[in-house]
Amino acid sequence: MKAKGKDKILNFVCPAVTVAVILLLWTAAAIAADSDYILPSVGKTFAKAISLLGSGEFYAALGGTLARVFIAFLSSFTIAFALAFLSYKNGTAKKFVAPFIRVLRALPTVAVVLLLLFWTNSRVAPVVVTMLVVLPTLYTDLCGAFSGVDKDAVKMCRAFCVPEKRVFFKVVLPQITPNALYAAGAGLSLNLKLMVAAEVLAQTARSLGYLLNSAKVYFEIAEMLALVTFTVLLGVITESVFSALAKKAGSR
Secondary structure (H helix, E strand, O other), rough: OOHHHHHHHHHHHHHHHHHHHHHHHHHHHHHHHOOOOOOOHHHHHHHHHHHHOOOOOHHHHHHHHHHHHHHHHHHHHHHHHHHHHHHHHHHHHHHHHHHHHHHHHHHHHHHHHHHHHHOOOOHHHHHHHHHHHHHHHHHHHHHHHHOOOOOHHHHHHHHOOOOOOHHHHHHHHHHHHHHHHHHHHHHHHHHHHHHHHHHHHHHOOOOOHHHHHHEEOOOOHHHHHHHHHHHHHHHHHHHHHHHHHHHHHHHO
């Protein structure tokens, strides 16, 4: 019980100390820069963040970005899950999938965004490029989850002629769920980061990327930092929620 209590305290104190150190370093750097056009203070950035929260334009941009993030994530997760399951079931299929994943992993993001802008538009291009970049990471993580399935339990089910569908839902799926949830959390966080970057390049209307681009043009550094902070917080919250769900699934 004491060890659990200590872990809970550390889980709260360590992140708090990290945030405090970052804020102190930021404050020191802002004082050294002595210019809001180089690095605004924490206070000015916080004030800009509050003003953004009162802006309808911000919520429209946030909604547009999150909608694209979920579309890209659901597409990449579905494809990655299907390919990982196929690789788990068939070693030959895995050898065919591996080169495809290597190619996707090597794709230059900026170049792909620019090409997609010729072929599609500024709303579609960020979704496609984010999906393509996140897919290899999700595939690798899901392959790791499938490789951890108890092979003896699966063999026993087959020996007793248990239907494959029942084996998947009653044996395989419960075992891969914790790792799949961890992968989903990390994938969503990465998805958000890549989406905002792609939106900046594509100048996608009604997006966080567009707001960042506009702030850059007008030298609104405090607004840029506020938008980056919101993006980081969303990513951290997403990963934390999925990590908690994964732990809960693993403790069953």
